[in-house]
Amino acid sequence: MSLILLVEQTLNGLQFGVMLFLMAAGLTLVFGVMGLINLAHGSLYMIGAFAAAAMAQASGSFLLALAASLVCAAFAGVLIEVLVIRRLYDRDHLDQVLATFALILIFSEGTRWLFGSFPLFLDKPEWLSGTVILPFGIEYSLYRLAIILVGLAVAAGLFWMIARTRVGIRIRAGENDREMIAALGVNISRLYTFVFALGAALAGFAGALVGTIQSVQVGMGEPVLILAFVVIVIGGIGSIKGAFIGALLVGLTETLGRFLLPEAFALVFDPATARSVGASLASMSIYILMAGVLIFRPKGLFGSA
């Protein structure tokens, strides 16, 4: 095992974590402000990826594709918030789980109907292909590095928005006391729609960015959704800071686990056993991490409610 490989895998973990944060931020905001658990968040991720792929095909421009992912996912977010989600805020979690599960069925099959079952491919643009040389002579994919930087920038923007802007103040007020923001004369239903659309746009954006590395296909959203849930549960549901820390933890655990565990087991077992035991343990590792966190902190690392 070389140090260079380790650094590269750590960067991959970071990139994965940053993507998870884009997903998790929306989920945790929606839960924190509206008290809603939204399984269909993965569908918004998928919608973003498909929108980007379709736009890239039509226009050939990567930036336009990214813009399309943001716009389409936000639009889909507003649509389902107004039509369905709004009726769920006062319902119990069971109803929310089921209704948003139903939305997944509708979105997945609808997308399959529109685009077919074959995966689409979204190419990264010329100007982001290739590799860069980092300090100590480490070669790394330019595109992945760009994802990390863009993701961190978005995270910083989100923190700034919540800490400094008027919308952010309302969001924080909404997390603490719903009646209070109503008393302040804030149009709650517009705030809710905005928060939901913001979360949707971030998810769609993540879908487009990841869709470029992987393929764009129906069902791509749910594995990420489940990971995003793990992230916010570890971080503490409703906490943006928790989502950020949780996302990086999960991203690094998942990526480094896949890389290190088989190598670690190879010290004890024969190569074939080490590979299989290491791989199965690696894929379970984040769930073990989550169970471990919840056993010691049943409300997550930064959870309060």
Add this chain to the structure above:
Amino acid sequence: MKREMVFNLALLALILGVALWAQASDEPFLITLTTRAVIFAIAGVGLNFALGFGGLVSFGHAAFFGLGGYVMGVLAYHAQTYTPLFEAPLLIQGTKSMPVIWLVSILLSSLLALAIGALSLRTSGVYFIMITLAFAQMLYYFAISWAAYGGEDGLSIYVRNGFPGLNTMDPLQFFALCFALLLIVLLLVSLAARSAFGLALGAARQNEARVQAVGQTPYRLYLVAFVISGAITGLAGALFADLNRFVSPVMFSWQTSGEIMVFVILGGVGRIFGPVAGAVLFILLEHLLGGLSAYWHIYLGAILLGVVLFARGGLYGLIAGREVAHD
């Protein structure tokens, strides 16, 4: 309450009638379909014990369904390849006997539910939903990477397991077995619902402080309910694997957890026979809509959405009235 009873009996008669009619008109596929509904009903009755009676929203019951499936798969696989399961510390052979497989499924599912429940019940609300989901995912990924038993491809069993005195390859006889098990499970669950335990569990669901104030610990009530619930769903998993003569990680997937939940909701949460109605309805929709369009999940989604938003009591809520029966 009386109306609900009538509906319960009509539902059972319908299932039995369809199977017998299919036999008479030589439609084995329809018998298999009915058997599927019966097995799903057992899984749903299991989940409903935790979800409906205890208010425990488990989004990870695929863990037990899948475990039951793999118990069947692994035991039968060793029996059909004549290889022992373990040699040390003691020799354990595979088996093709259904009763043994059922017992092992129930036992191991109970143990798994005890472990998952003991940890998960320390949390509540959304955290509980998510941690149960996470445990099921853990097993899902474990099954995928467990190459010895087929990994992602799963395990095929060539001949359905046996039951003394029956030819289980005959669709109607296998149906009869599953149906009998459903009846037994329903009987036990109705008894439990009316028992001292059922009263205390339902009270804990409604008001934990009340239960503590009369000297009971909600955690223990929930844990026992979760174990019973897991055991029943595990049994259903073993039957499902036997029906298909195939088991794969899909049985552990989160979609499976979601579907078991759908059976419960379509029928009516907290009604003893609710999941039976839900499973029948689900199979019916799958069959009818599936014939209509390859994208039938869109319609299923729309119907589910409609039920959640506008008909919260499910089928039983519509037919047997809003009042949930006690006594």
Add this chain to the structure above:
Amino acid sequence: MTEPILDIRGVTKRFGALAASDDISLDLRPGEIHALIGPNGAGKSTLIQQIAGGLAPDSGRVLFDGRDVTALSTAARAQLGMGRTFQISALAMDYTVLQNAVLGALGARGGVFRFFRPVMRDAALLARARAALDEVGLAEFEAMRTSELSHGQRRQLEVAVALTLAPRIFLMDEPMAGLGSEGSQRLTGILDRLRRRAPILLVEHDMDAVFALADRISVLVYGQIIATGSVAEIRSDAEVRRAYLGEEDEA
């Protein structure tokens, strides 16, 4: 003087800088109703929770029947004989009145992990439940769904459920809260009879009820007991008048 059944010694509970219970000592003796009064935010509910087991004190001990129960759970204390009613009714609202009472009787008898016998046909439990309902005047409402009861009837049912436990003491957190004058008179009558069963630690805002019922009154202000004594003593206590009664009487 008889030995106290409930003996609270130096209980302290802080939330940050705020001392919700500041070195509180207080006892409850057989046959008496001991009322705990005080303005809102004085820490009455916090104290009740520490006695019943919902909240652990930072220091101090709760002795029940000569036994240190400070480390025991709510459920364990209930089993030892603490019968509690809540400020906000805590009942199984979907159950019938009788089911709620049977739940209490079941809690007292134990054996909740029985799965096969119908609990609502258990003659011993039913008899116990019905006796308690009868005592609070709810016998004719036994088949009614609890959510359909009036506010006052729910209060009575809370008392009945506590009664089924055959408790050694009652802990009652504002049982009169939200009742009209008729309702609180009825409940006052019930509690008056109840003291022969077991002594009552009564947290209450309704001064008419407190003065009518209490053998002793303790006044809690800002987490401290500023006075304990008979009704007459408390009425005439200068500090109490200043801290508490004065304001309320004039209001």
